[in-house]
Amino acid sequence: MALLSGERIDNDHLGENWEWIGAGGFGDVYKTRHKSLGLDMAIKLVRQDPRSIMPKEKALYEEASHMDKASFDFVLRIYGIYQGCPPVKGLSMQQGIVIEFMERGSIETLQNALFDREAGKAIPPPWPLAFRLAHHVALGMNFLHSIGLLHQDLKPGNVLLNDDLNAKLGDFGLSRVSASILNSDEAAVGGTKKYTPPEAFDLNYKPVRSFDIYSYGILLWSIFAGEEPYPGADYERVVLRIPKGDRPNCEGLCQKDVEGLKALVDLMRKCWDTEPSKRPIFSEIHKVTDSVFTKHKKDIRHAVNEVLQKLDSPTSGQHSRLRVASSRTSTTPDEPISVDVVDNPACPSQQTSVSAGTKCLTVEDKAKFVDDKMPDLVQDTEQVMDIIDEVRHMFHKEAYSTIKAEKTPQEKMRALYDGPFRSAGEVLKAAFYDALKKRAPELMRKLDG
Known part of the structure; x- marks a missing residue:
């Protein structure tokens, strides 16, 4: 469908039921259905970043033109x-991009779903699937670079999965026309810090293809390990140590006896080489990933079915928990957070309700309370980290560390409202409400009074 020839989609084309499914670098994302085409689609609504000098309309059309x-x-x-x-409470006239809806979320979604919470450890996908994901990303990136585009934000949350767990590159909010082709001074540095090459921490850096190649190497490690790199490292330490040569630990991968894995471990190490000129290009990379995936292709159907059965199991985390990807604001590093809501046996008729006191309040009730009492909570909440510790499992460690680094309780609360609360919405606020009742009962009595 030719976007740049003038294709416009309005409410007449779309269903009235819009489901919020997450947030990205530019704004919130909703799922709805195109009436005439009969397809589920994702609507990426754009909100203006107050730090950005680029009007949101220009940012919107820039991202759209790259995707087209x-x-x-x-x-x-x-x-x-x-x-x-949009038919969503609280929203007025909006602009956005209508994109393909990917039923299974992203690699990050998959990692969250496969994580063994009882054992407290990451469970990577079966090797045939892991190798196919690596190959699909390499093919997508090779194409982008062949037409002069950079991605600049390659990470698990931006590799999306369809219902058969095939991968597609998404979120071109940071992509720019390749500086190595156009020699443009407008190319901007972006990307999540854990996936950012060491040279990009120089304020005068102008991104070229080697930026994405470095990110791909870190992404490979994340796919094979089933988790984010540098677990436990805070934002400042990542920024400090990556330029000094720190990289994810490959020792565990090197000990595994899997055909072709050594070749891909060697590839990832070349991709994250400190010297950009020594990194391979994607026209070479996809040949390596193709060779390895071909060795395991006969087992891919079984691997995909195995994972889908886990994801669709009644005991799967996808059924008992809701995970929401959040964008960053000026108060938080650019990492997503993860929000879990456990089904509440005290309110069997309301799986999205959580027990509070002697009655069941809905998630919406609790979120409204937290919103309505924002000035009081910012001013009067003293034990902020004690309360957040009650729901710490809902955050990535980087988001937790960023809030903890704020000096005063008021600053911590503002960071919580401006960051995770702003994008994750009602689910996280409801859990915070319960933590408040447990950790700050006197404050809650004051607020209730």
């Missing part, structure tokens, strides 16, 4: 530009 140019099997498809008033 990058029409490819392993790149997310764009259907058009949305303009209208």
